[in-house]
Amino acid sequence: MTQSRAGRPLRADAMRNRLKVLEAAEAVFDARGTTASTEEVARAAGVGIGTVFRHFPTKEALLEAVYVSGLRKLAEEAEALASADDPGAAFFTFFTRVVGHAATKNALSAALTEAGVDVPETGQGLKQALAALLSRAQDAGAVRGDVGPPEVMALLVGVSRAAERAQGEVRDRALNVVFDGLRGSHRT
C-alpha cells in the first residue's frame, strides 16, 4: 500500500513552500484573475513550477485551495459576528464586509460563486455561519422572514460580482437598495 497517505509530518521545507505557494497564488489570482498561469504563481512564490505541482497536482486543485482559504476567512468573520449584541447590525456588517473584500479580491467572488455549487466542505461552513447570522437577525426583526440562506447567498454573490465593477458611491447606494429590500417589504 502507499504510505504517503495519513498524517506523515511533512518535511520542514515542504511545509514552508506549500504556504508560500498558497499565499502567492492568492495574491496572483486576486491581482490578475484566475487565468494567470501556474508559472506566474511559481515565480511569485519564489519556487519552481515542479514544486507548485507537487503540492497541488492540478491547477484546479490550486484554485480550489485558494477558494477554500478565502471562504474559511469569511466563515471566521461570520462566526466572530455571530454573538454580537445587535443581530441586525451583525448581519448587515457581514454582508458589507464580504462585498468590500470582493471588490478588491478577484478570486473571492469567484470562490463565492462556486461555493453555491461545488460545495467543498468549507463552503458549508460559511453557509452555516451565514444561516446563523440570518436567523438571529430575523428573530430580532431586522430582516424579513421570507428569505432563507439560499436567497441571501444568491444576493451576496450578485452584489459581490457587481462590486467588481461598480465602486464608490454607486456601490454603496446599490448595497443600500438591497439592504432595504432585505429589511422588509414596504407594503401595507
Add this chain to the structure above:
Amino acid sequence: MTQSRAGRPLRADAMRNRLKVLEAAEAVFDARGTTASTEEVARAAGVGIGTVFRHFPTKEALLEAVYVSGLRKLAEEAEALASADDPGAAFFTFFTRVVGHAATKNALSAALTEAGVDVPETGQGLKQALAALLSRAQDAGAVRGDVGPPEVMALLVGVSRAAERAQGEVRDRALNVVFDGLRGSHRT
C-alpha cells in the same frame, strides 16, 4: 488610399456568411462560455476559420460584435416598454426579462458587465433606454427617487450574474428582495 472603407456593397455570399458566423458565435458563446475556441464557432457556422477571421479580425472583435448584438436587443425591449401604460410595471418587467435572459444566455451577463465599462456606443443606447424607463417609474412613484441609472445598472449586472447559478424560486425570491428595495425605503 485603401478603398475598402465606406459602404462598398459587400458580396452576397460574404453577407450571408457574416450573419451565419454572428449567429453561431452567439449560440456557441452562450452554450459554452466566451472561452470557446474560434474554430468551434466556425464549425457551428459551417464555414472555415479563415472566413471567421476575415469578418472579425480578432476574437475580441467577434466577442464585441456578439455583445453589441445582445445589448441592442435589450435596448429594443426597453424602448418597446418605454410607452407602456404602467411605468412601474414596465420598469420591473424589463428588469425581470433581462435577468431571465441572462440566466440562460451566458454571454449576455458578460455583455452587460462590459457595457458599464467599455461603453461601446450600443451600451449607451441601453443606458439611455434604461434611464427613460427608470425616470418614468420614479415619476409615477413606483421606484424610489434616490437611485440613478448607474445604481440600477449595477444591480442589473449583479442579479444577472447571480441568476447564472441560482435558478427557480431562489432566483425569484432574490429578485423580489431587490425589487422591494427599489420600490422604496420602508423607514418612517
Add this chain to the structure above:
DNA sequence: GATTAATCGGAGCCATCACTCCGATTCTAC
C-alpha cells in the same frame, strides 16, 4: 558526518488556440 528518502527545480512534452497565407472557389460586371 554519512545515509537515505523526500523534496526541489526547470527544461521539455504535448495540446490548444489565436491568427496567417495562399491556392481554390465563387460571385459580379460586362
Add this chain to the structure above:
DNA sequence: GTAGAATCGGAGTGATGGCTCCGATTAATC
C-alpha cells in the same frame, strides 16, 4: 460566357500553458 476581383477554406505557424520527469539538493535519522 468570360474576366477579374472578392471571398473562401483549412493546413500551417508561433505562442502559451498545463503538466511530467529526473538529476541535483536538502532535510531528517543514526
